[in-house]
Amino acid sequence: MSLVNPNDSLERQNEKLLQIAQALMKRVEYGAEQSGAAYAQFERAALLEKRVRERTLELQRTLNLLHESNAQLSEANAQAEAARRNLADAIEAVSEGFALFDADERLVMCNTRFCMDFRDTTRDLSPGLSFDGYVARISRSAYLVLPDGETPESWSARRIRRHQNRHVMFNVQVRPGRWLQVSEHRTANGGTVVLQTDVTDLVRIERAERDRLRDKQAVMVRATLDHLNQGVGIFDDQGRLVGWNGKLGSLLTLDARRLQIGASFIGLIERLALDVEFTQGIDREGFQRWAMSRDYRAPISFEVTRGARTVLQVFGRGMPDGGFVVSVTDVTSEREAARRLFEMNEVLEQRVMERTLELEDALSAAERANASKSRFVAAASHDLLQPLSAAKLYISSLADRCQGTAEHSVLEKAESALNSAEQIIDALLDISKLDSDGTHFNVRSVMMSEILRPLSDEMSVLAERKGLELTIVDCNLIVESDPTYLRRIVQNLLGNAIRYTVQGKVLVGVRRNGGSARIEVWDTGPGIAEEDQNAIYEEFRRLDTKASSNEGLGLGLAIVERACARLGHPLGLWSEVGRGSCFMVNVPIAGHAPGTADARPRSARPVKLSHAGLIALMVENDPTLRRALSIMLESWGVNVIEAADAASALSLLDDLQLRPDVLLLDYQLGPGANGIGLYHAINDGAARPLPCAVISADRSPQLRQDCKSLGIELLAKPLDRHKLGRFLEEVAREMN
Structure with missing residues (x-):
């Protein structure tokens, strides 16, 4: 139990404590002395007084703090109230x-x-x-x-x-x-x-501007409609006429008094002239159902005829607001032109068919004549070589008997003439074989050293006679070719270099060129002018008119070109007048070592193409390669259409009105053109793209990816004839 009421104020509690202390002091001083506890009570009273004093001091400090807090709270409340009044004033403003x-x-x-x-x-x-x-x-x-x-x-x-x-x-x-x-x-x-x-003022300004623009737009639309060559009618979602031009009434022979704002579409259709006839599967009722439909209107187009000759094309399309637009165009002249063009096409098709039959007969006759020529040359060459060989033996025997006489020189010249005749007959026989479709090549792995070493021994004598330096660099590469014809190709090129080089040297070597070996024959001869570099492959064509007939009749390079084309070995030429020439033949490197190669003879001509009758469009800007490819493809039975660039190819196809079976396109076709672009141009609008092979020396990943994404075959240069043959056989198989 407390002597002081805690609910009293501090002043009241302090007053009570003082009274209690005074009472205790009096009791100690004047109380009964016989009590032995007086002094103890005094001590307790003193101690109590000390504690009361300490408590009083603590209460005084607490009261001071309370006064300070109350003052700060009052100040904060005043500031908050001022801020609130300021915020309210600001919001109100x-x-x-x-x-x-x-x-x-x-x-x-x-x-x-x-x-x-x-x-x-x-x-x-x-x-x-x-x-x-x-x-x-x-x-x-x-x-x-x-x-x-x-x-x-x-x-x-x-x-x-x-x-x-x-x-x-x-x-x-x-x-x-x-x-x-x-x-x-x-x-x-x-x-x-x-x-x-x-924002009332802004909305009103915007609406006024919109109305002004709408009025201006209406004027522009009216002017535009009046200048159109077509008749145009605009109807709202209720089928009421809201806009038109004068051409509409004249084309449909509608009375101008009927064409008024709000005129019903059905009423206008019913008032059409009786001589207007609906065609192409739609009638008046069907047109009315389309116009009055509340659902989505698909665009509609049809033709009507008015009278005996006038043809009108009608086109209708729905608008987002539910209305629709109808346009009428006079297509009488176009239809008349189309009719005449159709008649002309029929006449032209008949003429083309007749001309095609004539060309087919002429082609068959030419093929028969060529086959007869080849058989005749082969038979005649065989029959001529036997008596020539006998004559050479007789002359050799007679020359041995006439040693040291004047007749010996005559016999030597006769023997030389017979040798020249024999060489010419051999060349004609080679050309006949290469032109024959039945020629087969023994294509296998061949050591280049087996070709070059015998030629070195054979040709060094001819070079020494002319005082030329002949260098043949040996090579241990293994290539894939017919060894007999490859030796004949290199022999003819080397013989030509020695024949036409007056002084200097002749060099033969082999370089690696990617996956092929490039055989190069260099000379320091007179060189070949650029305008003559295509003519040198023609039969009996010799640029050196001063050379004697004993030095050949110009068949060597013709044989080289045909053999390279049939074997698929690209043939190239670099030459500069006064500095010399270099003939280059690219032969594929074999994929396996000698002894493991397949020694079975392989035909250089894909056998499945002989009766396929493929028509190939070949676009190649290099005339030498284009000629070689054409000869090889034609020997396979493929009909070739040649072009030097993209523009010529497109123009040629347009003139012939012919769609080929397969495309063989060079990738580099000059500035701004390539095979991929030409592929897109030829197949533009076609339901099915043509099979295509792009021929290029570009081995970049981007070109491979482009060809793969388009489904195009990529054939790398130098061209592998076997890959080309397999590609064409696949095309022929898909056609059948």
């Missing part, structure tokens, strides 16, 4: 309607302009109002102009959905004829600030 909702969607404060245009809701705008309640009151306001088909409930639901976004801005219309822009923004603590801005 804003020219827009302002409202602040807290994180719990409760109204904290708003200014007098907020919802001022909704007078029947202002009395409900008090702190604590929920956001949903605010939206509900606005939606039911008599001053809110709801959009067509909108109810207060649907408008309120749409408004609440918009409120889910952090930033919202939209316009509402209020009576009488005013517009408010409402914008919402989230605060950092999750509250919402709502602003209402009067």
Whole structure:
């Protein structure tokens, strides 16, 4: 039990304690002396007084702190109240309607302009109002102009959905004829600030500008319609005429008095002239059903005839607002031209067919004549070589008997003439074999040293006679070719180099060229002019007219070209007048070592192409390679259409009106053109692209990827005839 009431003030408690202390002191001084506890009571009273004094000091300090806190709290409250008044004044000074909702969607404060245009809701705008309640009151306001088909409930639901976004801005219309822009923004603590801005003047200016533009646009549309060569009619979603031009009435022979704003589409159709006949599977009723449909209208196009000759094309298309547009075009001249063109095409097709039959007969006759020529040359060469060999033996025997006489020199010249005749017959026989479709080559792995070493021994004597330096660099590469014909190719090139080189040297070597070996024959002869570099491969064509007939009749290079073409060995030439020449033959390197190679003879001509009758378009800007490829393909039974560039190829196909079976395109076709682009141009609009092979020395990954994505075969240069043959056989198999 406490002697002091704790509910008393500190002053009252202190007063009571002083009274208690005085009473105790008096009792100690004047109390009964016989009590032995007096002194003890005095000590207790002194101790109690000390504690009371300490308690009093603590209470005094606490009271001082309390006074200071109360003073600070009063000052803070005053500052908060001042800030609140300042904020309220600032909000009130804003020219827009302002409202602040807290994180719990409760109204904290708003200014007098907020919802001022909704007078029947202002009395409900008090702190604590929920956001949903605010939206509900606005939606039911008599001053809110709801959009067509909108109810207060649907408008309120749409408004609440918009409120889910952090930033919202939209316009509402209020009576009488005013517009408010409402914008919402989230605060950092999750509250919402709502602003209402009067944008009536802006909306009115915008509408005035829109009306002005609409009027100007209407004038432009009218001018445009009047200048069109087609008749145009514009109808609204109810099928009423809202716009047209004079051409419409003249084409459909409609009375001008009928073409008025609001005229019914059905009425106009019914008033069409009786001589207007609907064709192409649609009639008047079908056209009316399309025009009056409430669903999506697909574009419609058909033709009608008026009278005996006039043809009109009618086109109709629906518009987003439910209306539709009808245009009428006079296509009489176009249809008449098409009819005449069709008749001309029939006549031309008949002429082309007749000409084709004539060409086929001529081609068959030429092929028979060529086959007969080849058989005759082969038989005649065989029959001529036997008596020539006998004559040479007789002359040799007679020359041995006439040693040292004047007749010996005559016999030597006769023997030399017989040797020349034998060489010519051998050359003619080789050309006949190479031109024959039945020629087969023994293609196998060949050591280049087996070709070069015998030639070195044979040709060194001829070079020494002319005082030339002959160098043949040995090579241990293994190539894939027919050894007999490869030796004949190198022999003819080397013989030509020695024959036409007056002084200097002749060099033969082999270089690696990717997956092929390039045989090069260099000389320091007179060189070949650029304009003559294609003519040297023609039969009996010699640029050195001073050379004697004993030095050949110009068949060596013709044999070389045909053999390279049939074997698929690209033949090249570099030459400069006065410096010399270099003939180059690319031969594929074999894929395995000697002894493991397949020694079975392989035909250089794909056997499955002989009766396929393929028509190939070959575009190659190198005339030498183009000629070699043409000879090889024609020997396989492939009909070749040649072109030097992309423009020539497209023009040739357009003139022939022929679609080939396969495309063989060089990738580099000059500046700005390549095989891929030509492939796209030829197949433009075709239902199925033509099989195509691109021939290129470009080995970049990008070209490989482009060809792979288009399904095009990529054949690398130097061209592998076996790969080309397999590609053409695959095309022939797909055709059958």
